[in-house]
Amino acid sequence: MFWFQEGLCCLPTFLVVWSSSTFIVNYLIALFRRDVDVVFPYISDTGASPPESCIFGLMSTITAFAGFATMFARYKYLQRLNEITGGVSPALNKAALFFAITSCVGMCFVATFQETAIRIVHDIGAFIFFLSGVVYIILQTIISHKAHPYGTSKRVCYIRTIFAVVAFLAAFPTIICAFFVKETRLHWNPEDKEYTPHLASAVSEWIVSFTFVFFFFTYIQEFKQFTLKVNTELLEFK
Template sequence: MWWFLVGTCYLPVLLVIWSCAAFVISFIIAVLTRHVDPLVPYISDTGTYPPERCIFGLMINLSAFLGLIVMYVRYKLLETLNHRKPTIKPCLNCAALACGALGCFGMCIVANFQETTLRAVHDVGALLSFIMGTAYLVLQSCISIKMLPFYHTRLVCGFRTALATVSVIAIVPMIVCYILTRSPKLHWKPDDPGFGDHVASAVCEWVVAFSFNFFFLTFIREFQGFSVTVRTELLPDPQGESYDRL
């Protein structure tokens, strides 16, 4: 059997591949159509005008949905492991899932509300996505450390902690420099006021986004060790009819 079909590891693999493809494809189309400059645009700038806007919106919405599935499966895995050997508080696991879900919701807002049309809504979605996403990385890193040495190796914990740290460090200048630019324009020149802040903010945004993707790659090995099943149960019919008669 191929390695990516073992257990449920196809979920994080699909999430990372699809998310990276969403960034790269929309970026290439936006640059080729000259809707953005190739020098470090914001991620959402590559999904502002059609045709890349249509592709960006579709792919990011699906990425948010896949991300929510991966986070929920991760939540159920930790819940099961914690029943065997209690190592973390259930509230920590719930908090991580809540932060992840809010981050996915923010991604949907970014995908459907463009910066040039409804900037305030777009910015709220972006902040929600990046801040809650970073919080998810931090909480998952703490969970991994608490579960040492039973379910995680020190190498995995170190890598997750490093990615969470990079995300925390990068998100601060990303937000500050974005506020300092105060301009929603897509084309920048080196002599434009705020050009340096724009480049710094955009670079940090790409760093945070790919930190998320690399973090989900660390789930692959763990997701190979379990499977997820769906159980169907028939509830009593409120009208008193029996399903045996159907």
């Protein structure tokens, strides 16, 4: 048995690899086609023009479903862990699942509605995705500390704390600076009036996005410890 076949660690492993590829592959394609600038475009800018918009939409949607599957598995694992050991509030676990769902829905909106087509819907989806995602990893960090020593090590708890703090701090310039960027454009010059808030928002967006990726990377070892089973029950029709 290979290491990625142990338990359910294939879920966060696939999520980390696929989501990273979503960001990097589309950036390289857009850069090769000269659809974006080299220096920190918005992630959405790399999927604004065809053909990369098609690839971005497909890969981002798959990322959203992979993210939901991973976060739902985490929810069920904590639910079972709490039944055995206690320590984790069921309400806190359900709250984390709620923000997991809303974050995935936000990503689906980002993937479906390109910023150059329907910007308002795209921006709302991005806002929901980033805000819910940051809240989710903060809640999971709190849960990790409460569940210790069961499930994960103290070192992983500290690492998740660092990621949560970085995501929280980077989320503010991502959202706030974006409000000062009124123009929808793929190419920027330092002389442009809105270049500074655009750059600050774009850099922060990349930081938050890869913080999400690295946070789910910490799930891999933990997901080796459990599996999920589906029970099928047939109802008798009268």
